[in-house]
Amino acid sequence: AQKITQTQPGMFVQEKEAVTLDCTYDTSDPSYGLFWYKQPSSGEMIFLIYQGSYDQQNATEGRYSLNFQKARKSANLVISASQLGDSAMYFCAMRDSGDKLIFGTGTRLQVFP
Amino acid sequence: GAVVSQHPSRVICKSGTSVKIECRSLDFQATTMFWYRQFPKQSLMLMATSNEGSKATYEQGVEKDKFLINHASLTLSTLTVTSAHPEDSSFYICSARDVEWGPGGTPPYEQYFGPGTRLTVT
Numbered sequence: 001a002q003k004i005t006q007t008q009p010g011m012f013v014q015e016k017e018a019v020t021l022d023c024t025y026d027t028s029d030p031s032y033g034l035f036w037y038k039q040p041s042s043g044e045m046i047f048l049i050y051q052g053s054y055d056q057q058n059a060t061e062g063r064y065s066l067n068f069q070k071a072r073k074s075a076n077l078v079i080s081a082s083q084l085g086d087s088a089m090y091f092c093a094m095r096d097s098g099d100k101l102i103f104g105t106g107t108r109l110q111v112f113p
Numbered sequence: 114g115a116v117v118s119q120h121p122s123r124v125i126c127k128s129g130t131s132v133k134i135e136c137r138s139l140d141f142q143a144t145t146m147f148w149y150r151q152f153p154k155q156s157l158m159l160m161a162t163s164n165e166g167s168k169a170t171y172e173q174g175v176e177k178d179k180f181l182i183n184h185a186s187l188t189l190s191t192l193t194v195t196s197a198h199p200e201d202s203s204f205y206i207c208s209a210r211d212v213e214w215g216p217g218g219t220p221p222y223e224q225y226f227g228p229g230t231r232l233t234v235t
Contacts, residue, residue: 037226043204045157045226091156101147101208101224103156 002027004094006104013082013111020067021077021107023092033095034075036066039106040088048090051075082111116140117209119227126197126234134192134230136207142187143209147224148180151204163190197234205230 003026013019025034036048051059051066059066067076079086092104116139126132136146144165149157161171161182169182179201181193190209194201208224 035223043206043229043231045206045208045229047223047226050223099145099210100159100162101157102159105156 002029002032002094002096002102004092004102004104006092006107008107009105010108010110013079013109015084015111015113016081018078018080019082019109021079021090021092021109023075023077023104025073025075025092025094027073027094027096029096031097034066034068035093035095035101036064036075036077037091037093037103038086038088039091045091049077079109084111084113087111115211115223115225117207117225117227119205119207119230121230122228123231124233126232128198128234129196131193131195132197132232134194134205134207134232136190136192136209136227138188138209138211138225141209141211141225143190143211144187145210146184146190147208147210148182148190148192149206149208151206151229153204157206160192194232197232199234202232202234205232 005024032053034051038046049059049061049064049066051068058068063080065078087110089106091106093101095101118137120135146163148160151157159172160175161169163169163182163184165184171177184190206229208226
């Protein structure tokens with residue numbers, strides 16, 4: 001069965017520093033997609049970055065990059081130059097060939113000055 | 114582009130009443146919409162997949178007679194919580210998938226999420 005694991009319930013980072021949020025996954029499907037979403041206190045889910053299982057390069061979107069290690073089944077999110085506005089819940093998710101999104105339990109990131 | 118709205122954003126209702134939540138794709142057509150539920154400090158759990166013009170597919174453990182889903186058009190899906198009880202209080206989020214396909218025949222990979230509806234049943 002497909003599974004997403006986020007082992008960090010909470011993380012702290014100082015402003016302007018980089019932070020890595022961990023995500024591991026498990027699937028037997030050779031074709032899948034990995035996503036990261038940000039959920040601020042207002043509740044909306046904000047799409048950050050996507051990595052396809054066949055993509056050769058790690059995805060990057062501005063200050064967000066995804067450290068995709070297929071053999072280890074990990075898809076860690078790296079946020080560079082953290083900002084106070086980055087404080088939020090972050091969810092890793094996987095979409096398999098069945099097109100459903102399975103979410104991890106989330107990591108609460110707090111950025112301090 | 115790719116904006117999804119939900120209405121209402123917040124609703125309080127009395128136990129035993131029914132509540133309807135609307136999910137609309139504003140600038141694209143969505144053959145498929147998804148409904149999620151999120152309890153406080155927990156993750157999103159998929160409740161059902163809604164396909165335009167056909168019956169919704171419910172996840173295991175979700176009562177289809179309690180959570181009625183109607184996807185009447187390519188831009189609107191509704192979730193009706195029937196005979197709501199306090200344990201139904203939760204944050205309900207919908208997402209919509211564009212009909213456009215990606216290169217190589219792959220389906221669009223991104224679900225666009227609505228802002229959510231916070232339901233409180235007293």
